[in-house]
Amino acid sequence: MYKTMTGQKALLEEAFLRLGPPARAFYEGLRQTRKAAAGYHPQRILQYADRHGADVVAGAMAYATKYGAFSAEAVFRIISGKTLNLKTANERVPENVRQWLRSYAVETHNPDHYDALVDQQEENDDETDSN
Secondary structure, three states: OHHHHHOHHHHHHHHHHOOOHHHHHHHHHHHHHHHHHHHHHHHHHHHHHHHHOHHHHHHHHHHHHHOOOOOHHHHHHHHHOOOOOHHHHHHOOOHHHHHHHHHHHHHHOOHHHHHHHHHHHHHHHHHHHHO
């Protein structure tokens, strides 16, 4: 009851879905597989996005969705790579892993998503110019 009254779930979901189209597919899979426990995972994944970058995390979620691995731990394992230990993975993601995840996220996006981003930027620029 508390969760429905505070709106915290809605804020968390909105922040999570801002990570892009891979986040939406991942979130749907997460809700289907984890049911009531799905709220924990987006919070952790948003922390990874702050630490490693939204594009890297979006690529990791797209890759995890492809294999049906809907958990924050799966996203972390993809980001950190199999050859790294946890101490190294928390410090820095290797550049080759980062580049691969960025490209994977781009490959799975619908091209209309980029058109919407450009249109939104043009609207923001027009508003700034008119003020």
